[in-house]
Amino acid sequence: MASLESKLLDGANAGYCSSSEGEDESGWKVSNDDDTHQQNVMRQLPGTSNTGAKGVLSDFQLFREEVMHHREQKNQQIVKQAQRGMMESSKEERERVQNGDDDDDETLENMRAKRLQEMRKALTGRIFEITDSKQYLEASESNTSSLILVMIYEPGHEGSEHLTHIFKILAADFPDAKFLRANAALLGTTKNFKTLALPTLQVFFNGALVGNFVCVDKQLPEEYTTFQLIQFLERKRILLRQNRYVEEIDEDDDYDSD
Structure with a gap:
């Protein structure tokens, strides 16, 4: 092309x-960055040979539960990382730490909270x-x-x-x-x-x-x-x-x- x-x-x-x-x-x-995970879940689902309505509904319900569980785990991990300050630092944050700006702890916390909010928003976009x-x-x-x-x-x-x-x-x-x-x-x-x-x-x-x-x-x-x-x-x-x-x-x- x-x-x-x-x-x-x-x-x-x-x-x-x-x-x-x-x-x-x-x-x-x-676009879903979890596509690979979802495909793996589908391959592992039991009862895939069931072609009746109940079998299909059962497979779909299990699939949805697995996907929702996976997303919830990701969201909880993001929250824990933010609380522990383990989230990857921005350039501005790294510069503050290197310069020894201890008085700016509150500002850094606000920056991390803002990034957490953005990451949560990214889950809905x-x-x-x-x-x-x-x-x-x-x-x-x-x-x-x-x-x-x-x-x-x-x-x-x-x-x-x-x-x-x-x-x-x-x-x-x-x-x-x-x-x-x-x-x-x-x-x-x-x-x-x-x-x-x-x-x-x-x-x-x-x-x-x-x-x-x-x-x-x-x-x-x-x-x-x-x-x-x-x-x-x-x-x-x-x-x-x-x-x-x-x-x-x-x-x-x-x-x-x-």
Whole structure:
């Protein structure tokens, strides 16, 4: 799919590097990082040979119980880590510790509490997985008055994983916008593209590409936050808070306020 890769790299606003489950009402597959776990559960379920209604319902009930138990365990683990201060420190927190800012203990606790809140929110945010190139084209050509944000990623890629986390939080905060992601391999991109261009963030509005940010994490601060991404997009006239794209920004409007 060389033409698609050319479109990604040569599209407007392109930047360059220096070197929940099921489907929604439209048939989109909800991206779920627990898919592997769910598949393992299904393989281990007893009574899979039961094809009657009772057997199917029994299998499904056991499956749901296993999935819910797994999610509850993950949520409890997050809470315990936050309480013990074991959650991975942000850059700002590490700098405070290194500088011996003991007077800022309350601030650090507030920062950890905020991150815990974000992680819980990420559990509720729904992003949709593009399952084939046809779906990607449908998303890019969709004539809708809502913003469509598409992340092109690779599993295990650090920048892609961070943007996925950011996407989940934004999806919970802005349910009117649509957040999608597409595996770069699914789109037929080259190895060079995967090395130099990921993660790529594209934004569509009314069937038009209004934002094409190759290697978007290199255009943002290290360990960027949801608010920093929102501000970045607003400078490009992509207004998540209003779910629209504008040709010009009114200087009287304060889009950077939180």
